[in-house]
Amino acid sequence: GAVVSQHPSRVICKSGTSVKIECRSLDFQATTMFWYRQFPKQSLMLMATSNEGSKATYEQGVEKDKFLINHASLTLSTLTVTSAHPEDSSFYICSARMREGDTQYFGPGTRLTVL
Amino acid sequence: GQNIDQPTEMTATEGAIVQINCTYQTSGFNGLFWYQQHAGEAPTFLSYNVLDGLEEKGRFSSFLSRSKGYSYLLLKELQMKDSASYLCAVRSVQRNTPLVFGKGTRLSVIA
Numbered sequence A: 001g002a003v004v005s006q007h008p009s010r011v012i013c014k015s016g017t018s019v020k021i022e023c024r025s026l027d028f029q030a031t032t033m034f035w036y037r038q039f040p041k042q043s044l045m046l047m048a049t050s051n052e053g054s055k056a057t058y059e060q061g062v063e064k065d066k067f068l069i070n071h072a073s074l075t076l077s078t079l080t081v082t083s084a085h086p087e088d089s090s091f092y093i094c095s096a097r098m099r100e101g102d103t104q105y106f107g108p109g110t111r112l113t114v115l
Numbered sequence B: 001g002q003n004i005d006q007p008t009e010m011t012a013t014e015g016a017i018v019q020i021n022c023t024y025q026t027s028g029f030n031g032l033f034w035y036q037q038h039a040g041e042a043p044t045f046l047s048y049n050v051l052d053g054l055e056e057k058g059r060f061s062s063f064l065s066r067s068k069g070y071s072y073l074l075l076k077e078l079q080m081k082d083s084a085s086y087l088c089a090v091r092s093v094q095r096n097t098p099l100v101f102g103k104g105t106r107l108s109v110i111a
Helices: none
Strands: A004-007 A010-013 A018-025 A032-038 A047-053 A067-073 A075-083 A090-097 A110-114 B004-007 B009-013 B018-025 B029-037 B046-050 B053-057 B060-066 B070-075 B084-093 B107-109
Touching: A004 A090, A018 A032, A018 A090, A018 A110, A032 A067, A032 A075, A032 B004, A047 A067, A047 A090, A047 B060, A067 B018, A075 B084, A090 B107, B004 B029, B009 B060, B018 B107, B029 B060, B046 B053, B046 B070, B070 B084
Parallel strands: A010 A110, B009 B107
Antiparallel strands: A004 A018, A018 A075, A032 A047, A032 A090, A067 A075, A090 A110, B004 B018, B018 B070, B029 B046, B029 B084, B053 B060, B060 B070, B084 B107
């Protein structure tokens, strides 16, 4: 299967700071990347969909000014959590697919803890 | 809209067979996926069904009935390492939409 990497795997930050998470497709070009958030023992919740070269589409209830998404190339998307608060502590997972209709492959996830 | 239901938790014995069911309601069905997720890790792809019937892949098989909006994941010869959450996800024909996930079934394999 295709490989998707995420960096960092784990990050602890202070309240009010910003954190950037990178998602890379290593062996394929991802026209679309998805960002999910997962709280303990809960299901994956889609935050936003990003297509290379265009603005991300955010799900209802997700603040676009707080969660900045940049899909600058076919192999890289970044999620920046701005002015992080303790309630933003969660497991953030990116997913990528090559073309419409293809399988989505997931990165290993980033565990964010905001103190 | 889409609605996906699967049991919250299941327990099975090492070496046994377990079936995890998933029912869904969706407009414009275009495929059903099963993913495995170990605690603290991202989901990994297990199987994909778009036509009715059974897809077998080693110890894992997945079945789909589109008319009933029903799928199951069958795990044979259970091993302790199979303890994980199993996520059912549905894809829509609508362009540029992501998979919609069920809440997952937490499977515990006991000795």
